[in-house]
Amino acid sequence: MPHRGAYRSLLGLACLAGCLSSATSSTAAQDAPRPHIIHIVSDDQGWRDVGFHGSPDIRTPHLDKLAATGARLERFYVTPLCTPTRAALLTGRYTFRYGLQSFVIPASGTYGLPTDERLLPQALKDAGYDTAALGKWHVGHADRKFWPLQRGFDHHYGYLASEIDYFTHEVVGVPDWWRDNEPIREEGYSTTLLGDEAARIIRGHDPARPLYLYLAFNAPHSPYQAPREYLVRCADIADPTRRTYAAMIAAMDDQIGRVVEALDQSGMRERTLILFHSDNGGLRNPKIAGQVPAEPVADNSPLRGGKGSLYEGGSRVVALANWPGRIGAGTTVDGLIHVVDLYPTLVTLAGGRLDGGKPLDGMDVWGAINRGGPSPRTEVVYNIEPSAAAIRRGDWKLVWRVSLPSSAELYNLADDPSETTDLAAKRPDEVAALQGRVRELAADMVPPLFMPEAMNASLKLPPAFPTAREPRRADDPAKLSPTD
Numbered sequence: 001m002p003h004r005g006a007y008r009s010l011l012g013l014a015c016l017a018g019c020l021s022s023a024t025s026s027t028a029a030q031d032a033p034r035p036h037i038i039h040i041v042s043d044d045q046g047w048r049d050v051g052f053h054g055s056p057d058i059r060t061p062h063l064d065k066l067a068a069t070g071a072r073l074e075r076f077y078v079t080p081l082c083t084p085t086r087a088a089l090l091t092g093r094y095t096f097r098y099g100l101q102s103f104v105i106p107a108s109g110t111y112g113l114p115t116d117e118r119l120l121p122q123a124l125k126d127a128g129y130d131t132a133a134l135g136k137w138h139v140g141h142a143d144r145k146f147w148p149l150q151r152g153f154d155h156h157y158g159y160l161a162s163e164i165d166y167f168t169h170e171v172v173g174v175p176d177w178w179r180d181n182e183p184i185r186e187e188g189y190s191t192t193l194l195g196d197e198a199a200r201i202i203r204g205h206d207p208a209r210p211l212y213l214y215l216a217f218n219a220p221h222s223p224y225q226a227p228r229e230y231l232v233r234c235a236d237i238a239d240p241t242r243r244t245y246a247a248m249i250a251a252m253d254d255q256i257g258r259v260v261e262a263l264d265q266s267g268m269r270e271r272t273l274i275l276f277h278s279d280n281g282g283l284r285n286p287k288i289a290g291q292v293p294a295e296p297v298a299d300n301s302p303l304r305g306g307k308g309s310l311y312e313g314g315s316r317v318v319a320l321a322n323w324p325g326r327i328g329a330g331t332t333v334d335g336l337i338h339v340v341d342l343y344p345t346l347v348t349l350a351g352g353r354l355d356g357g358k359p360l361d362g363m364d365v366w367g368a369i370n371r372g373g374p375s376p377r378t379e380v381v382y383n384i385e386p387s388a389a390a391i392r393r394g395d396w397k398l399v400w401r402v403s404l405p406s407s408a409e410l411y412n413l414a415d416d417p418s419e420t421t422d423l424a425a426k427r428p429d430e431v432a433a434l435q436g437r438v439r440e441l442a443a444d445m446v447p448p449l450f451m452p453e454a455m456n457a458s459l460k461l462p463p464a465f466p467t468a469r470e471p472r473r474a475d476d477p478a479k480l481s482p483t484d
């Protein structure tokens, strides 16, 4: 492991390079008008579960059109789970720096994204943007200090915890549907309600004021539920769960179409950057489906693994960017982008300041997005937690499980994007170099907030006996039954 001082020198050089890159991009950004930003996030959508990635049965005409008239971000990385990706998106910083690297905040969880982190909406608001968050939050719900209106959003409509029923808007039987800090009861399918709200906000917005609209759909996360009209539309899909999953994506795609239509009608379209990406890969492991058990029907092919996994299928997700006249139609961006990059990229586009918070892991990647040029990013941290880590530098990727029995796998993603051939035994030098880098980063790791709370909660749960029944009195003759 390099000396800590040497690491800090390297870090300084990296920061300098980042600042220079940022300055160049800032100049480019100053030539552009400050855009409205519509930031759409889907939940657990598979890599191939979109028309423009060649899905044989999922139809997404509105997303396909945005991709065809904008840029496909083909190496866009997030983290493998909901809470960490949303935290990384909001902070521009890797999650191991503030304790959200392990699992998600469960429905019973009382912790949240630490309030000393400066969030993207705060930076955009300081730059003069109106800000609204619709849909899923999932970075803290047990205390109002974690809620969207307390973290930089002018408006919030949607839900706060982990996973809701699409029709009742309940999580584990408890209502979780809110408007601006107040609980509300509404009829309707959540995907449609979120589209309604997004269109309403856009149509009522003064185009002269820049808008940041964060639209986080719960689709197509479990539970698998869709309105009948969409199930009928997907009737050609034989597997009933896959059919419902496809219907959920179709419903979301329709709402994205309505958002674009509202932008067109309000005269905002030409000055609007639309971003779309999933928060993690599609579900392939039913053990991490959430509150409601779900069959894995998502398709991440040709990527390995899925949600919760350190393989590419967990973190390399479907993504696009669209801004008429600013992003060339049909652009394919192959440069590395991580969701932490959105903070500095968007704040710079907005003419905001990056120096109001803690040191960012994100880099300004606008030059890669709008011109399909090279990305300044050469390294991707998939995750670093006490029991496992994965990191990519250039084309080399390490998947390192440190809990016993430990293992280290090495892949060359240029030659082997599906991670079929472990080269660790053949390239011990690459393994050692990547392990060294993980150790450097892990020196700054904050313990996961999930662990002590999960331990505490599980110790307080009642015992799990096979059946519940009234104990017999000690003098009950039946107690003596030899067959009992």
Ligand SMILES: [Ca+2]
Pocket: 043, 044, 081, 082, 221, 279, 280
């Ligand atoms: Ca998710």
